[in-house]
Amino acid sequence: MTRAYLVDAKWINEEYLPTVEEYMNVALITAGSSFWPATMLAGVEDVTDDAFQWACSDPKLAKASATITRLLDDMFCDEVLDASGTQ
Secondary structure, eight states: OHHHHHHHHHHHHTTOOOOHHHHHHHHHHHTTTTTHHHHHHTTOTTOOHHHHHHHTTOOHHHHHHHHHHHHHHHHHHHHHHHHHTOO
16 A cells, blocks of 8 residues: 555656546555455454455455545545635
8 A cells, every 4th residue: 555655646746647547556555445345344243254255355346446435535635625725
């Protein structure tokens, strides 16, 4: 995750506009998409090994959910910045 933040900082510092593919590869990491399925199971007392292995396998459901959430967040932040005149 730290490397992804460094890539993001480098893009900002260099005023580099990444392609959508480049951006999403970094954005999904910084959004924590690979962590939430396993984290979600941490509080479950009777979680099975199979469920935990699935959660650690970077499931498509987690990636799809993170993609939607990240894009919605980016759109909202863009609207807020436009409204405040800081962008």
